[in-house]
Amino acid sequence: xxxxxxxxxxxxxxxxxxxxxxxxxxxxxxxxxxxxxxxxxxxxxxxxxxxxxxxxxxxxxxxxxxxxxxxxxxxxxxxxxxxxxxxxxxxxxxxxxxxxxxxxxxxxxxxxxxxxxxxxxxxxxxxxxxxxxxxxxxxxxxxxxxxxxxxxxxxxxxxxxxxxxxxxxxxxxxxxxxxxxxxxxxxxxxxxxxxxxxxxxxxxxxxxxxxxxxxxxxxxxxxxxxxxxxxxxxxxxxxxxxxxxxxxxxxxxxxxxxxxxxxxxxxxxxxxxxxxxxxxxxxxxxxxxxxxxxxxxxxxxxxxxxxxxxxxxxxxxxxxxxxxxxxxxxxxxxxxxxxxxxxxxxxxxxxxxxxxxxxxxxxxxxxxxxxxxxxxxxxxxxxxxxxxxxxxxx
Numbered sequence: 001x002x003x004x005x006x007x008x009x010x011x012x013x014x015x016x017x018x019x020x021x022x023x024x025x026x027x028x029x030x031x032x033x034x035x036x037x038x039x040x041x042x043x044x045x046x047x048x049x050x051x052x053x054x055x056x057x058x059x060x061x062x063x064x065x066x067x068x069x070x071x072x073x074x075x076x077x078x079x080x081x082x083x084x085x086x087x088x089x090x091x092x093x094x095x096x097x098x099x100x101x102x103x104x105x106x107x108x109x110x111x112x113x114x115x116x117x118x119x120x121x122x123x124x125x126x127x128x129x130x131x132x133x134x135x136x137x138x139x140x141x142x143x144x145x146x147x148x149x150x151x152x153x154x155x156x157x158x159x160x161x162x163x164x165x166x167x168x169x170x171x172x173x174x175x176x177x178x179x180x181x182x183x184x185x186x187x188x189x190x191x192x193x194x195x196x197x198x199x200x201x202x203x204x205x206x207x208x209x210x211x212x213x214x215x216x217x218x219x220x221x222x223x224x225x226x227x228x229x230x231x232x233x234x235x236x237x238x239x240x241x242x243x244x245x246x247x248x249x250x251x252x253x254x255x256x257x258x259x260x261x262x263x264x265x266x267x268x269x270x271x272x273x274x275x276x277x278x279x280x281x282x283x284x285x286x287x288x289x290x291x292x293x294x295x296x297x298x299x300x301x302x303x304x305x306x307x308x309x310x311x312x313x314x315x316x317x318x319x320x321x322x323x324x325x326x327x328x329x330x331x332x333x334x335x336x337x338x339x340x341x342x343x344x345x346x347x348x349x350x351x352x353x354x355x356x357x358x359x360x361x362x363x364x365x366x367x368x369x370x371x372x373x374x375x376x377x378x379x380x381x382x383x384x385x386x387x388x389x390x391x392x393x394x
Contacts, residue, residue, distance in 0.1 A: 052084070057169050082106040096148055107122075142176035144177040167213070169214045189383070282392045288387050307347070310392075328368060
């Protein structure tokens with residue numbers, strides 16, 4: 001067999017490349033063998049005292065498609081922070097998937113190649129947990145935001161004291177599960193009522209120090225929410241996180257940047273009163289729970305916002321103003337009738353104090369007659385029965 005010098009020279013680069021490739025593979029294998037972390041990027045993270053935590057709650061099912069870009073923005077920002085990222089699901093109950101991912105977005109390894117590969121592996125694992133595992137589950141009916149947040153509280157229990165916690169909600173926030181169905185009539189009129197129910201059921205977490213991003217929370221509802229309801233939903237969650245010790249720092253359609261600086265968002269304008277217009281008259285529907293404390297006829301301090309809107313409608317008309325008050329069913333009917341009459345009188349007095357001629361105003365206390373729910377079961381149904389209608393003619 002004759003091999004020329006030229007052939008040897010030509011073969012040398014390929015031989016060298018092959019040898020280098022084999023050496024690199026062996027080096028990589030050796031690194032993996034001596035550094036197990038490079039092969040365990042989907043294992044639970046060991047969190048340092050200084051590492052911030054980013055907790056993602058994503059709605060299971062096709063809602064992940066709406067939030068795909070938001071999740072990419074989040075992962076990119078979390079990588080810059082070298083943050084611990086956990087991913088859990090929002091489903092129909094507390095059995096929604098929890099801790100699908102729990103990793104620190106910093107590369108582990110003994111050399112730059114292994115650290116880069118490890119970081120890429122972690123990001124891939126996060127993407128799969130969101131865009132595949134959550135996506136492939138059936139759409140939740142009903143949706144249980146409160147249960148998922150309560151579960152998240154447990155997942156974050158071991159977070160080092162003082163570490164930053166950003167919670168990103170990629171889900172519809174119109175909770176439709178019990179005990180507080182936010183889609184029910186009147187459920188959003190007074191957040192304090194709903195929050196008291198959640199507290200009584202131990203469904204308010206300890207969210208001390210959480211900075212919460214609500215992304216697309218009012219975008220996924222069918223039918224779409226009107227502007228008034230969307231504003232009330234925003235205000236509810238603002239008060240929810242304030243009450244449990246956190247801060248709602250973002251309420252937006254999509255996540256344009258992460259993280260963001262600053263404190264809690266401003267309160268929403270929730271004072272718009274539902275109005276029904278018919279030829280020759282306008283009727284404003286007000287919740288008794290917004291205007292009055294339970295069992296009392298004195299107007300609450302927050303009642304002025306809604307009554308001022310009614311006053312604007314009255315000043316745009318010239319006819320009679322009829323105030324109809326209703327209580328919930330149950331109890332002594334004579335007491336219900338008396339309470340509804342005294343509440344109507346309080347509204348009449350307020351209107352007169354604000355310039356409406358007394359002769360224009362008629363008041364009717366109806367007690368518990370004509371309830372919206374004859375046999376109320378939920379707190380929302382009881383609340384819907386406690387109402388005041390103000391009809392403006394002309």
